[in-house]
Amino acid sequence: MLTAAAALAAARTLRAQEAGPRVATLDWALLETLLAIGANVVAATELRQFRQVAIEPDVPEGVTDLGLRGTPNFEVLRFAGPDLILNSNFYAWANPLMSRIAPVETHSIYKPGESPYILAEQATLAIGERLRRPAARGMVEELAARLDRYRGLFARGDGRPVLPINLGDARHYRVFGSDSMFGEVLKRLGLANAWTGATSYSAMAPMGIETLASMPDAWIVLIPPHPEDAFATLTESAFWKALPAVRENRVLTVGSINPYGALPAASRFANLLAEGISRVRNG
């Protein structure tokens, strides 16, 4: 028994040297950061939903599902045997319980009044340093360079503002303001966010669909996931067809993105936006 345990511990140490410490997290933004920098993730929350909503990066099969973000299963977390748990301010209530399993470190990306992009960069670098993953710095620098490149691309565009929204149903949507991750990406791409009003915690919901008319110059960027029937019902309506953006072909539906993500979500948004807008422009 003892020798088995010792052998297990030895094997673990060996693997730890290759893949770095075993990490777990409740937060999706941290999860995608960890996966992107190639950390040894052993457990995270709501993986089924993550694979559908965030899509990238890929979650390896071996990662344990901890259940819902709101009600994670700490026993499962304990059995996953992490060496380190990363947490954000969203789930700070869980810290006392989780610190019994492994040391907990907090990296928050969404704080009222602070730029999530800058916080995400800081968190990525700090996590990369902590886990000794050089890929982290590489990712931060590569993304900054790529956004710069896209900025040049967009500078040759029509200079119109962009309205990033997520449909709730055929008559309501939520809009991502300047303090959201999407808003931050737009800023770095040299694009104006068409929504200049107030937001509560980076997204404003629910907005009545008629408010789309108050931003006639904008590109409308629809960010899934949205309910199956909402998009179909909306696009059939007279109001939608009459919108300047629709008539002038300035509507873009990108792929599903985690709205409360970190740099991987920012990167995915920038790629999809650049690709989508050039696709629309080239017919």
Added chain:
Amino acid sequence: MPMRNGLPHLLPAAVLGIACVTSFILLLTFRPHVPGEAATAAVLDAILLWDSLLPRAAIALIAGAALGLAGALLQRVLRNPIADASTLGIASGAQLALTLGLGFLPLLTGISRELIAFAGGFAAVAIVLVLSWRRGLDPVTVAISGMIVSLIAASLSVTLVLARGEYAMSIHVWGAGGLNQQDWSGVISLAPRLAAGILAAALLLRPLNVLALDDSSARSLGVALHGVRFSILVLAVWLSASVTATVGIIGFLGLAAPTMARFCGARTTGQVMMTAPLTGSAVLFLTDCLTQLLGPGFSDLVPTGAATALLGGPLLLMLLPRVHGFSAVTATADAASRQVRKPAVTLALLALALAIIFALALGLSPRDQGWSVATGPLFSELLPFRLPRILAAGGAGAMLGAAGFIMQRVTGNPIASPEVLGVSSGGGAGLTAALFLFSVPSPAIMLLGMALGSFAALLVMIAIAGRSGFSAERLLLAGIAISAFCMAIVSMVLAQGDMRSYILLTWMAGSTSRAGAFEAWTAIITLIVLTAPLFLMIRWLTILPLGTGLSRSIGLRVLPSRLVLAVLAALMTAISSFLVGPLSLTGLIAPHLARLIGLQKLHHQLAAAILIGAGVLMMADWLSRVVIYPYQVPVGLFAALIGGPYLLWLLGLKERSS
């Protein structure tokens, strides 16, 4: 419409009409305008006016009329002045069906929303009516069954929302009843339904008048009673469900419209039938104009449906004097026929059962393959995760058992419980206030907010009940009214769809998975401090159910003793609903089971209610974390799913004994 009573009654109608016209003119004048170059802006303004603002005004009028008519029909056919799509559970049933249908069974997208909503609404109302059928659809029984069905449907919807994460948040947002329109399709689909409904109601007018008499005289007049009742019921459910499918839940409008109609002078069935749709239109239209006018820029202040729901509570209170339950529910109704010879042995057995459940919950759980019993070092490592939640659940259950016991004794009513009397929902309103005042409140502040909310709800209850002499039925209905009002406040915040709503959703579903040392100690300490004095108050608990007059003649100071007991019950309710959410129904079940197993003496019953409450919630907590391992079902919901069917069985049982 015939208004024989002349001027005094025309006044409220005129005021309502003038308010509608004025607010619409204000809305047209002050509606926000589209920025940008003049030509484009003019085109867009025209689109907004013709394809958004006007259809929205029209849908408010039509939905209001449909709900007003549905309410008037339901009240007439059930002979129940407080029947309405909200009180009968039609709206929440429809919402649950739509949440299920749209979120989980994408194959159903081919089927119309109306049909899904109708199926859900009809199922809910059918359950409510089956529950109260044998009691002759007694209004109090109907209202209570409706509330329980609504609660369960709403909590199932909440669980689905939580299980889906953010994706389904929109369904909840939509469920709050925003009237925004983007074309005339909603109007086009709803208007013919309303017309058909009005036509059908007109045809049924004579049988309806007959129905105002009692069953036997109606039958002697040759009306196929059940047929007429059933078709009117289907008509009303269909109207309400169509509205829910088109614009979401518009709370309590079916209750408001006929009341307003009577206020405006409608007296006969025909007059109410004609006036209720008009007043319903006016009320919804006015609310919708106001929420648009008061909201910043293009946004609404609150979803219109949530705003009308605020009317529900006060209206129910106003209608209290009109409600006459014809079979008063009394505490003796479910007194057990059997007696326990040795209560000490029974209590010891209960304690043993509790210990076994405790050990089971502490030790046994599923693993990746099969089951495992935690022993040795593993056990001590898992203890910090399992023990707090088991203690929190058990403590909450015990307190709910005691609170329910007090409430049933004080009101002399076996259906009284923290959930039914609105004290739990009061806690929810308090939590909402705490979330507004502090963006990230600590558990202690949330708990304080809930305690204050429960207190406030209870004080209102005491004030109302004091005026009506603590009549058992008035108390229950007042509880439902307060519950409705508090839940309207909660759902307005839910509709904001931000982090606050996530906290509220988590609370509503009732989860112990977050319980740590703070929650466990709160549960244990308050349980001891609050329940220990109860055993010294057994005399009060014995005498109070005998009624105010008798209690006083025995020399009991009725009001102070009731107040002390009520304050204790409110505190226990607030703390337990903080720990396991508002809907567990444990406060209803535990005292019942204590009586049913045949305990006679009150202190034995109280002790048993505490033990049973603790056992039920510990068991529910354990089940909630093993049924879909590693995902967890909220324990409050799980307990409600046990409590709901129990209530069903209980109502059936009473029928047979009476």
